[in-house]
Amino acid sequence: MHGHTYHLTVFVSGTVSEDTGWVFDFSVIKAACKPILDQLDHALLNEIPGLNNPTAENVAEWLWRQFKAELPGLQKIELKETPTSGVIYEGN
Numbered sequence: 001m002h003g004h005t006y007h008l009t010v011f012v013s014g015t016v017s018e019d020t021g022w023v024f025d026f027s028v029i030k031a032a033c034k035p036i037l038d039q040l041d042h043a044l045l046n047e048i049p050g051l052n053n054p055t056a057e058n059v060a061e062w063l064w065r066q067f068k069a070e071l072p073g074l075q076k077i078e079l080k081e082t083p084t085s086g087v088i089y090e091g092n
Contacts, residue, residue: 006056007080008037008063012073024073032070036063056081061091 001070012032045054050062060079068074068091080086 003087004081006059007086009078010067010071011075011077012071013075014073024071029071036066036070056087057089058087060087063090064091069084 010029012024012029016023019071038054039048045051045059048054048062050065051058060077063077063079064074067077074091076088076090078086078088
């Protein structure tokens with residue numbers, strides 16, 4: 001058994017609000033992602049329902065499914081296992 005320190009980047013798109021000057025408040029993105037990411041932190045990923053084969057590709061797809069309902073405008077996620085290897089997932 002081994003572990004990784006993953007690095008995740010979440011990309012959203014949409015129209016820039018004239019009131020705020022942003023598409024999405026980063027704190028809202030972080031708040032939406034935190035409970036999902038907390039399920040993975042220091043956990044045996046193959047014991048999480050839907051992650052019996054926790055490759056980076058499968059973890060990225062699993063994260064997408066979890067995030068999509070919470071983050072309208074989700075465009076892609078980038079999940080890196082190391083600084084030089086990872087996956088970009090853009091949905092179906």
